[in-house]
Amino acid sequence: MYRKELYVFDGDKPRSAVIRNYTQADFAELIQIQAESFPPPFPSELWWNEEQLTNHITLFPEGAICVEVEGELAGSMTGLLVAFDPQHPDHKWEEITDNGYIRNHDPAGDTLYIVDICIRPGYRKLRLGHCMMQAMYELVVQKGLKRLLGGGRMPGYSRYAQQWTPEEYLARVIEGEVKDPVLTFLMRCGRTPVKVVADYLEDEESLNYATLMEWKNPFHSNETQA
Template sequence: MLPVTIRNYARRDFTDLISLQALCFPPPFPSELWWNERQLAEHVTRFPEGALCAEIDGTIVGSMTALRRTLHRTEKHDWATVTDDGYIRNHEPEGDTIYVVDICVAPAFRKFGLGKWLLQSMYETVVHLDCLRLLGGGRMPGYVHSIGRLTPEQYVEQVAIGEIIDPVITFLLRCGRLPVGIVPNYIDDEQSANYAVLMEWRNPFKKEREKWNIFG
C-alpha cells in the first residue's frame, strides 16, 4: 500500500512530466511526440482543471490531460484536429464535452489502478463543470491480431462482450467508458490500423435525451 496523490500539475512539474512520457513511450516511439514545455504551458494556462497527475512519494508516476470542446458530428475527427496537436489552443471554456488528450502511467506502476483513479478524478471534473460527457479516442492495439478477419466494429463488439481482451479498450470499459463509434485515420498507429474507438462516459446528472454519438 502506497499513498497516492491525484492533483493538478503545474509548471514546476514539466521536467518530470516529460520524463514520464519517455518512460511510457520509449523508442521506437519518436521522442518529438512526447510532451514539450510549450504544450504543457498551454495545458496549465488554458484548462488547469484538465491537467492531472498522480504522485507517489514525491514522484509523478501518471498523468492525464484534457480540454473542453463542443463537437459536431460533421466536423473532421482525428486526434491532431480535436486536440490542436496536443497544444489545446482550441479549448472552449464553455464546451459541453471534456475530451481526453492523453493518459499515461509509468510501466512500474501500471498494476496500482492509477489510470482508473485519474479517470475517476476527471469524471468528477465533468460533473463539477456541468459538462455532458467525457469523450476520447481509445487505441485498439490488439486489433493487429484480427486485421483482415474482423472489421474494427466487429473487433470492438467482441471486446465489449468479453470474447477478446484488448489492453486499452478493456481497461476503458472497466472504468465505465462505453464505445460510441469507430474513427478511421484517428492517429498514426500500426497496431490499431490507424483506427480508434470513441469512448464516452456520460454525466449521470444530465438528461438522457442529450445523448450523442458519431453515428447520429
C-alpha cells in the same frame, strides 16, 4: 484547484497517493513519463514538449492532472473542453486537440475531451488510471458538462486485422472474447464505445484506428444528452 489524497493498493499493501494539477515544476518528469509510457514504435514526436505543457496549465489548468505515489510522479492525464456534435462524431486526434497544444480549448464547450493518459510502466498495477479517470469524471460533474470523451487506441487490433474489420474487433472486445490493453481498460473505467474512427492517430499497433469512448454525466437528463 484539484487535490485528492487517497490510498492505492500494491497487492494488499496500501500506498499513499495524491492526485493534483500539474505545474511547470513537473514538466521534465512528465516528458520522461511519456517516453517510458509510449516507447517505439509510438512516434517520439507525439510525446509532450514544454510548449504543449505550458498551454495545458495556462489554457485549462483544471484539465491537467497528475498522480504521485509516495512522492514520486507516476502518471498524468490531460483534457480540454470542446463543443462535440454526436451527429458528426468523426475526427482526428490532431484536429480536436490542436496537436496536443489545446489552443482550441473552448471554455463554453459541453464535452471534456481526454487528450492523453499515461502511467509509468512500473506503476500500472496500482489502478492509477482508474483514479485519474474518476477525477476527470468529477470535473465533468462539477462543470455541468454533458460527457467525457476521447479516442481509445486499439493496440491489439493489428494482430487480428487479417481476419476482422475494426468494428468486428471492437465487438469481440465488448463481448469479452478479446482483451485489448486500452479499450478494455477504458471499459473497466466506466466508458462505453461510441464508434470506430479511421486515421485517428499515427499508431502502427492500431493501424491508425481508434474507438471513441464516452462517459455521460449521469446528472444530465436524457433530453440534454444529445
